[in-house]
Amino acid sequence: MSHPIDAEELLARFCRYVRLDTRSDPHSPSCPSTPGQWDLLRLLEQELKEIGAADIRLNADGYLLATLPATAAKAGVPRVAWFAHVDTATELPGGAKPIVHRKYDGKPITLPDDPGQQFTLETIPHLREKIGQDIVTASGRTLLGADDKAGVAVVMTTAHHLLRHPEIPHGVIRLGFNPDEEIARGMTRLDLKDLGADVGYTLDGEGLATIDYETFSADAALLEIQGVSIHPGWAKGVMVNAVRLAGSFLSALPAEISPERTAGRDGFIHPVEITGNADRCAVRMILRDFELAGLAAKRAAVEQVVASLRIVEPRAVFTLTFTEQYRNMRYWLEKDMRPVEFAREAVQRAGLTPMSSAIRGGTDGSNLTARGLPCPNLFCGTREAHSPREWVCVQDMVKSAETLLHLAQLWHEKA
Numbered sequence: 001m002s003h004p005i006d007a008e009e010l011l012a013r014f015c016r017y018v019r020l021d022t023r024s025d026p027h028s029p030s031c032p033s034t035p036g037q038w039d040l041l042r043l044l045e046q047e048l049k050e051i052g053a054a055d056i057r058l059n060a061d062g063y064l065l066a067t068l069p070a071t072a073a074k075a076g077v078p079r080v081a082w083f084a085h086v087d088t089a090t091e092l093p094g095g096a097k098p099i100v101h102r103k104y105d106g107k108p109i110t111l112p113d114d115p116g117q118q119f120t121l122e123t124i125p126h127l128r129e130k131i132g133q134d135i136v137t138a139s140g141r142t143l144l145g146a147d148d149k150a151g152v153a154v155v156m157t158t159a160h161h162l163l164r165h166p167e168i169p170h171g172v173i174r175l176g177f178n179p180d181e182e183i184a185r186g187m188t189r190l191d192l193k194d195l196g197a198d199v200g201y202t203l204d205g206e207g208l209a210t211i212d213y214e215t216f217s218a219d220a221a222l223l224e225i226q227g228v229s230i231h232p233g234w235a236k237g238v239m240v241n242a243v244r245l246a247g248s249f250l251s252a253l254p255a256e257i258s259p260e261r262t263a264g265r266d267g268f269i270h271p272v273e274i275t276g277n278a279d280r281c282a283v284r285m286i287l288r289d290f291e292l293a294g295l296a297a298k299r300a301a302v303e304q305v306v307a308s309l310r311i312v313e314p315r316a317v318f319t320l321t322f323t324e325q326y327r328n329m330r331y332w333l334e335k336d337m338r339p340v341e342f343a344r345e346a347v348q349r350a351g352l353t354p355m356s357s358a359i360r361g362g363t364d365g366s367n368l369t370a371r372g373l374p375c376p377n378l379f380c381g382t383r384e385a386h387s388p389r390e391w392v393c394v395q396d397m398v399k400s401a402e403t404l405l406h407l408a409q410l411w412h413e414k415a
C-alpha cells in the first residue's frame with residue numbers, strides 16, 4: 001500500500017473513545033438508551049468536521065451520518081455504507097482506563113484495578129499470536145469497550161485516510177454511527193432513505209480476517225399464565241397457582257435444546273426471565289435457529305408444551321405470543337453474493353486469509369439486510385468481547401482499516 005494507515009492515529013482514537021462510558025440500558029425507553037452515548041456521538045460529530053467529511057448530521061435519535069464524496073467520475077458505482085455502534089455491552093461498566101502493552105512480551109498480564117483478572121498465553125486464546133505486537137486491555141472492573149469502539153476507530157481513521165488521499169479512486173461512501181446495538185435496537189430507527197446506500201458493512205466482528213454473513217434467525221416468545229387467586233386458608237379445590245404452572249412449563253421444555261447444551265449450527269429455546277406471583281406469571285424466552293424451518297419447529301415445541309398444560313389445568317388462562325426479532329442475513333445475501341465476495345477479496349488484498357462462520361447471534365446488519373440493505377459484518381480486531389478480559393491488537397485494527405480501504409476501491413473498480 002502506497003500510503004500506510006496511521007496506526008498511532010488509530011490507537012489514539014480508540015483510547016479516546018473507550019474512556020467515555022457509553023453502556024446501553026435495555027430498561028430505558030429512550031433512544032439512545034443512555035446519555036453517555038451522546039458524548040461519543042457529539043465527539044465524533046466534531047471530529048468528522050475536523051477531518052473534512054461532508055453532509056454531517058446527528059439526528060434526534062442519536063444516528064450520526066456523514067459522507068465521503070466520490071473521488072472518481074465513473075458512473076454507476078454503488079454507494080457503500082460503513083457502520084459502527086457507539087454503545088457498549090450491558091454486563092459491565094464502560095469508561096475504561098485503557099492500558100497499551102507495546103511490543104507484548106508474552107508474560108502474564110494482571111489488570112491493576114482487579115488483580116483477579118489475568119491474561120496468560122495458556123488461558124487467553126490468540127494472545128500467543130500477538131507476541132511482539134501492541135495490545136490494549138482495560139485496567140479491570142470495566143469493559144474495554146473494543147466492541148465496538150475498535151469499529152468506530154477503524155471507520156474514523158479510514159475515513160480520514162481517504163479524505164487525505166483523494167488520489168485513491170472510490171465512489172460515495174456513507175458513514176453511520178448508531179446507538180444501542182447491544183440491546184438489539186441498533187438500527188430500528190435508521191431511515192434507509194436518509195442513509196441512501198446500496199450496500200453496507202458493519203465493523204463489529206471479532207478477531208482478524210473474519211467476514212460474517214450468516215447469523216441466527218431469532219424470535220422472542222412470551223407466555224402469560226393467569227391463575228385463580230384465593231386466600232390460601234380456604235384455597236382447596238379453588239386456587240390455581242400460576243407460579244407452579246410456570247414451573248411445570250419450564251420443566252417440560254426440552255432441556256437438550258438450550259444454549260448451554262448446543263453449539264455449531266444447532267439452535268435453542270432459552271427462557272431468559274420469569275416474573276409474577278401465584279395469581280399471574282410471565283415467562284420470556286428467546287428462540288434461535290439458523291434455518292426458518294428449525295425456528296418454526298422451536299415455536300411448535302413451545303406451543304405443544306402449552307397445549308398439554310391447557311389440558312392438565314383448564315382453569316388457568318395461557319396466552320402465548322411470538323415476536324419476530326431478526327432473520328439470518330444469508331437468505332438475502334445468497335441471492336447476490338457480491339458484498340461478501342468483494343469483502344473476501346479486500347481481506348486478501350490486506351494480506352490475510354478470509355474466514356467466515358455462522359455466528360450464534362445477530363448483528364445490526366441482520367436488521368438492515370432484511371430491510372433491503374445487504375450488510376455483512378467485518379472484523380475489527382475485538383477479542384473476548386463482553387468480558388473484563390476484553391482486549392484488542394492494534395495491528396489487527398490496522399488490518400481492518402486496510403480491508404476497508406481495499407473494499408472502497410473494489411466497489412469502484414468492479415462497477
Ligand SMILES: [Zn+2]
Pocket residue numbers: 085147148181204
Ligand atoms: Zn458489537
